[in-house]
Amino acid sequence: MTSERTLLLVKPDGVQRRLIGIILSRIEAKGYEVVELKKLTATAELLSEHYAEHRDKPFFPDLVDYMSSGPIIAAVIEGHRVVEGVRSLCGATDPTTAAPGTIRGDLGCDWGTGNIENLVHSSDSPESAAREIGIWFGKD
Numbered sequence: 001m002t003s004e005r006t007l008l009l010v011k012p013d014g015v016q017r018r019l020i021g022i023i024l025s026r027i028e029a030k031g032y033e034v035v036e037l038k039k040l041t042a043t044a045e046l047l048s049e050h051y052a053e054h055r056d057k058p059f060f061p062d063l064v065d066y067m068s069s070g071p072i073i074a075a076v077i078e079g080h081r082v083v084e085g086v087r088s089l090c091g092a093t094d095p096t097t098a099a100p101g102t103i104r105g106d107l108g109c110d111w112g113t114g115n116i117e118n119l120v121h122s123s124d125s126p127e128s129a130a131r132e133i134g135i136w137f138g139k140d
């Protein structure tokens, strides 16, 4: 088996709603392994690095406010084809249209705040995963 790693974040809304266990349980039940785990409140600097591709988007300031509004769970998840597997478990960005059966589709809701609060982040490619794991857990 060729193993791969991805970064999963339980965002502040997921932590605040007491969904850490349910979310990690879905990842583990699928068959993936949680190999690193920590709880922290992200700074604007860390989020600016993590979301570098979105720095110039109009929603970026609100995204930083949302993501720094409370503690986050950061996890490194390991398994064969885990990057695409965890993306698939998380579901589409918009919780209203995310497919039922996914974390965002089953547990996420648009509260009408203007922010897309969608409980989780997961890396979108092996290259993003390596970059993001370095940001949240430090480079090996």
Ligand code: UDP
Residues within 6 Å of the ligand: 054, 059, 063, 092, 093, 115, 116, 117, 118, 120, 121, 122, 124
């Ligand atoms: N986001 C937002 N408004 C938008 C697009 C994205 O608030 O119009 C937030 C949302 O929380 C999303 C994050 O920014 O999860 C990153 O956006 P991306 O398009 O990369 O979605 P993801 O990869 O998280 O599905």
Ligand code: MG
Residues within 6 Å of the ligand: 124
């Ligand atoms: Mg993304």
